[in-house]
Amino acid sequence: MRTRSAAGAATAAAVALLTAATATAAAAPSRTAAPGFLTADDLPPHATSPWYQGAVTKGLPDPELFCVDGAVPDTSATYHRLFGTDYDTHASQVATTTASVKAADKLAAKLADRAAGCAADWLRDHPGSTASWDDYGTVDAGDSAHLYGVHTAPPESEHGVNLFAVIRKGTKVTVVRWAEMGTLPDAPVAAFRTTATKAAARL
Secondary structure, eight states: OHHHHHHHHHHHHHHHHHHHHHHHHHHSOOTTOOOOOOOGGGSOOOSSOOOEEOOOEESOOSSOOTTTTTTSOOSTTEEEEEEEOSSSOEEEEEEEEOSSHHHHHHHHHHHHHHHHTHHHHHHHHSTTOEEEEEEEEEOSSSSEEEEEEEEEEOTTSOOEEEEEEEEEETTEEEEEEEEEESOGGGSOHHHHHHHHHHHHHHO
């Protein structure tokens, strides 16, 4: 009886330890857990089409986001989501969790530089084309948020306009891209500013 009681006590103790460990693991955030992402309803409304959203997916999209390709590290802490409409308008978001606030600041600065320099970089790779950009300033969201616009037009081809939001919140960084055919005056900057605020809140 003493042996059976000792075994029962040991089993009970092991169960208690496992329960405590499981509770601790559940309470501790996973380093590779996906940051919070935008949903379709958070994007600038399209005049004639609903937005459709893909799943939040680990890793970088293929192809990567225009202007900032190669800037976000493809680690286990990086995720993306793609959005589309019935027309040419589409959007994408990439988010990652970095090792520190300092690393997040550095990544956000790199993404901002890439967005700001995109038109000039694109022109160097596409001689004979036209491109322009605009700095729409900061957004009071997260720890930092900045908006940019980029317009590109290959010779004898359609114009394309892109909006970018680069956002940092703690150790998390996200970049949101909205794109369609058109020019900078066509871009829904005010609505995209609201999108950036929501992206920071969800991050």
